[in-house]
Amino acid sequence: MKKFALAIALSFASLPVFADVTVDDVWVRATVPQQMATGAFMRLTSDGDARLVSADSPVANVVEIHEMIMDGSVMKMNAIPGLDLPAGKLVELKPGGYHVMLMGLKQQVKDGDEVPISIVVEAADGARQTIELKAHARPLNAPSGGQQMQHGKH
Incomplete structure (x- = not known):
């Protein structure tokens, strides 16, 4: 019986442990007709070291x-493979900084x-x-800060 309990305990120990990530103030910028892209913004806090590695939305291709x-005197936007979420530190995705870009919008x-x-x-x-x-x-x-749109642990 002890061997069986130990085997179960070891199998649970090998399960992945997810970082508990709090996401709040989630918003997107509205668009004008025929605009094909917009940005999504949010505030992320992870209780353990983690990394934002991808995003998806049914409204964008x-x-x-x-x-x-800043590249000299020119502001440039670049895709990045991921964004570190250091344990216990707030990471803001906001206009003019890190953000999620939705391109090839399917509708306004x-x-x-x-x-x-x-x-x-x-x-x-x-x-x-x-x-x-x-x-x-x-x-x-809309200003970059403001009211909370979503709050809680996910």
């Missing part, structure tokens, strides 16, 4: 993690729409989890 960087995103977005977070041990989000569309001229 292509979804990538991007960064905005209107102020007040709820846009489904899924993000994939990879823990330090390589285990991955998908977090489903609903991003509230804010007007084109």
Whole structure:
């Protein structure tokens, strides 16, 4: 009986341990007709070292993690393979910085729409989890901070 209990305990020990990631203030910028891209923004806090490795949304053909960087006097946007989420530190995806880019939009995103977005977070041990989000569309001229759109642990 002890061998059986030990075998069960060892099998549970090998299960992946997911970082507990809190995601809040999830939003996207509304678009004008025929606009083919928009950004999604959020605040992420992970209780363990993790990495945002991908994102997806049914409203766009292509979804990538991007960064905005200064190259001399020119602001450039680049796709990146992932974004570190250091344990216990707030990581903000915001206009002018890191963000999720939704490209090849299938329809206009209107102020007040709820846009489904899924993000994939990879823990330090390589285990991955998908977090489903609903991003509230804010007007084109919305400030980057503001009200919380979604809060809680996922």
